Amino acid sequence: MAVLVQPNTQVIIQGATGKQGMYHAQKMLEYNVNLVAGVTPGKGGQDVCGVPVFDTVRDVKKHFHVDASMILVPPAGVLAGAVEAIENEIPLIVIITEFVPIHDSLIIKSMADQKRIRVIGPNTIGIISPGKGKVGIMPGNIYSEGNVGIISRSGTLTHEVSSNLTYKGKGQSTCVCIGGDPVKGTDFVDVLKLFREDDQTETVIMVGEIGGAGEELAAKYVMENGYPKKIVAFIAGQTAPEGKMMGHAGAIVTQGFGTAESKIRSLSEVGITVVRTLDELLKVV
Amino acid sequence: MAVLVQPNTQVIIQGATGKQGMYHAQKMLEYNVNLVAGVTPGKGGQDVCGVPVFDTVRDVKKHFHVDASMILVPPAGVLAGAVEAIENEIPLIVIITEFVPIHDSLIIKSMADQKRIRVIGPNTIGIISPGKGKVGIMPGNIYSEGNVGIISRSGTLTHEVSSNLTYKGKGQSTCVCIGGDPVKGTDFVDVLKLFREDDQTETVIMVGEIGGAGEELAAKYVMENGYPKKIVAFIAGQTAPEGKMMGHAGAIVTQGFGTAESKIRSLSEVGITVVRTLDELLKVV
Amino acid sequence: MKLYEFEGKTIFREMNIPVPKGKVISSLDEAKEAAAEAVYPVVVKSQVLRGGRGKAGGIKFAENEDELGRVVNELMGMVISGEKIEKLLIEEKLKISREFYMGITLDPKSSLPLLIISAQGGMDIEHVAKEYPHQLFKMYLDPLKKPRQYEMIDLLLKTGVKGKVLVQMSRVLHNLTECYFKFNAMTTEINPLVICEDDTVIAADSKVEIDDLALFRIKAVSNFERKEELLDPLESEAKVAGVSYVGMGKGNIGLISGGAGLGMASMDMISVHGGVSANFLDLGGGATTEKTAQALKIVLKTPGVKGVLLNLFGGINNCEHMAKGITSVLDEVKPNQAIVVKMRGHSQDEGWAILESRNIPLIKHGTTEEAVVLLMREMEKEGGM
């Protein structure tokens, strides 16, 4: 039945009255998403593409049940918006905005974890269960329904892999872009756990990147818990120049992982098929 | 059996190695208090009057069960000390220190309320159950065991009323000095509730002062819940000049209460005997 | 520490609360410079710490440079409720559409900070509070949790504001609460908070009071100048000695006590017996021999004082030390006023022995009333009444 987004998922957009908010409200409606409301302080009483706008999430909840919020406000407003969504107990919060300060993401993640609320992002294109719905900004036409679950740090690589699969006749169950920031609400392991229990998903694609530890942690998870489905992984940035570290602290916590080699080795060691190119990915899925 | 302090209450002093800490450690031992340890960061391993000193409350708890902590550190250190005691779940914390910033008291009170920990003070002489023990700095010799429970905002008036009673042959069950600050961990109502259930306490004396709302709230509590024991009240400051208010906010929240007249009227109206002088108090108890 | 309006506005500016463009002047030379730069019309506001400035004529307007000169001359040096005006704040005159009230202060009932807003701001907010309490909207603030933007919007929606004004107000409200916590304020208040004709929201006034006990860590206010208040010479002496001093005007009895509660109760008792307290010195915690001696010397110097009551406890203090302080004064000053000591507590036997050796009238086990009555008698003896 896919994960996170279902046909009946009721969605709001925080920041619906901005330029991008309006554009993507339109796109979501075209994809038959149950977009029940928008939230913009000071714009309560207006509408966006016929969808009512409220001043606060609390006001929306007086009128509608809400399953998910998509946050599309400027970076400086993300913390306040996410805190509002969390404290109003929206169970799924997708933060599209990029350039969110890391300390804001730290607070958002800690608050969400405390309240057991799922945050996706920031800096993500969101989630799509093709044919069922989306909480995201992806063009629906390049995605198609099927049995491949996708987890990707990169938005464009989510598009790329999904559209490639679509053109080869292989549909997707759910595509989850976990976002490109160092601190994110949801990481590979969290989504692997969801796909594990999902009957629609037969194969999982992990699209990783250099930097961070999410891919290594996923390998550790698979090693410790096994995994009942086929996982195929790709790591972008194999030829990218090395980044620079600040101080000793970074070196101490990193201790060698985060490179493409470290990720490829960790994933291979636990039996995950790691491909070297995106085209190879199409062949093995 | 008196309230808050019993013969077996195990006490620590935070700030035991300071001048006052050492003096009152000695006085507590003379009063047969189970003073099990002192806490002063950096002085772990030393002792005060034969009582071992530790760097942290956590270290003490590795060796002793602790029922109460008396905090006798300088004002700027009270917040850290109280937070340490609260988070290490000492169930009774008595803050002797005066001149504690109000915002620190606000934080201490909120944290203690959340964890259901009882804080007495700041700016208090503490608690004494005469003949049983004390967590405070009062001279034990002017107190005596008996059936009068005392709740007082003022330290010196706690001494005064108790010693007067003592010399008239009337002993006290427990004397609780709730402290003179605007924000305090424990107020009249809280102690009234304790004395209500205490079989040793037959009569309760409330020693109030002008300012604040604690006496009015006690009157409201008695009105709403009745009270099975005799309460006698005295309000100090009947001839004191009026204080000055800042801004409108103060006037809005105060709206007339806080004066000696308001307190005397509120208490009288619910049937509490209000005396005009300290000597009259001795006659009616 | 109460802040002047312009100081409060400095803090507001730091906290991103919009305030009018303006300039503080403290001399006629500065006024000329300001007058040349000003964009007219302007408002000229006396910088005083006490209330009632508006009604006392401490706020005036000027349409041009000439008028401003006149107004500055009128206000500078004027006295409002006993306070001499030494600084003026010259600000752009706002085009006011509506006036709101916003304030935060400690609520004595809940012991929590209480946020209060009203769409009926301006000078008469206390009247509104009394007569139309439903036009005040309130919210308790959690000392452990930063205020949330959406909670502010929720609260403001009750006043009926909308759109751009709602958003600006929610920011002001949010920043005012941050200001309250960050600066360890007793009160932060904006009255009026002005909605201008162009829908911008501006704090036209500021009332900020910082907790004196927290000043040591509030760096922002450390460079706000305060002239040493003109104290009674005895009050200054007490301040130097580290003793709390309350002068009561004319009176015949000086009072020294080891705590405010007992001090007030003693004053009440003196009053019951027809005495009049001249002043009240609170030794507080840590009364050493020296502090006790200094307090006694100050009281003995007070004009009109014929008798002194020392109502003391060795609690956090020690009777022996205090007794030594008292006798040292007798040696030094040889006072002819009546002195009665009531004292007990830690080391009381040692203290009593010292006082008895000097024949100082002493109440050991008696009440405060007995002490007051004894003092009255001693004063009569010495012909002091």
Place this chain on the structure above:
Amino acid sequence: MKLYEFEGKTIFREMNIPVPKGKVISSLDEAKEAAAEAVYPVVVKSQVLRGGRGKAGGIKFAENEDELGRVVNELMGMVISGEKIEKLLIEEKLKISREFYMGITLDPKSSLPLLIISAQGGMDIEHVAKEYPHQLFKMYLDPLKKPRQYEMIDLLLKTGVKGKVLVQMSRVLHNLTECYFKFNAMTTEINPLVICEDDTVIAADSKVEIDDLALFRIKAVSNFERKEELLDPLESEAKVAGVSYVGMGKGNIGLISGGAGLGMASMDMISVHGGVSANFLDLGGGATTEKTAQALKIVLKTPGVKGVLLNLFGGINNCEHMAKGITSVLDEVKPNQAIVVKMRGHSQDEGWAILESRNIPLIKHGTTEEAVVLLMREMEKEGGM
């Protein structure tokens, strides 16, 4: 934004972390003044942002005014790992008894700030971390809870410090964590944290990096001067256009992509097929017609670039707008390099139509590999390989 040592120490001072007495100089004139005032011996430390300063000879000592003059002359203008020394920090030379390490940074595994301390500080802390990890003591910090003094003491007790040093270190540690949160730091680090012979604890160095994305609200760093970095002219142009630019040295293929992930994967693919990327421009979110056009112009100007791959998605962007941007460049510049566009997503039909009308080689449904192969073929055609 990485802070120079002296800037980090300014912040440390504000946060009550003790630092050595010292003075920053940026000219020989200032050096003379500082030399006259200094209390010798002193240490002279090059202010550079890159690491390895000590091993590169960027830190020197001076016993007197003459020596200081010599040392300043030696260091000023010297180049360390490509960075020219333009400022020197002259500090009292500490009487070092022991060196500790203290640092806070984001732990990628837990996504939490991680506090690390060690009694084995100094230059070789990375070696300690690798070889003796048990000599490092760690604690995760809760972003929702202020650090507690007693937790710091608990952690420090593990290193064996005691007494006065323990208390001072716990304050430093507490204040360093407050600093980390208050200034939205990526890293705050003290190495070495010195215990002097007289048992005072002083931060001898500072490494602070602020999150660039939070700079807009960190007032304290806004007056730290930064010279505009000497950028490649194309890089400056990209910066003005608001496009992220990564130069790769010599290469024959320019790459424009609508996101970092796809960009990296495209580079990898170019490499697989024997191409060499000259640079990589990431349009990011909000790629307008203008931004796309500017990016393409920059790439076409890159020396040595014979072919350009545009690997684009209309996600948050829109294919029609991007296509217009591309064709506008063809009209303006008339490039002779090969150009291949792979593009799909929102408004793809409109975008495709625009590109096809100009015969631009286009991959609609194909993979990135197909696009790279097509580009290689086009480049051969144009004789570009």
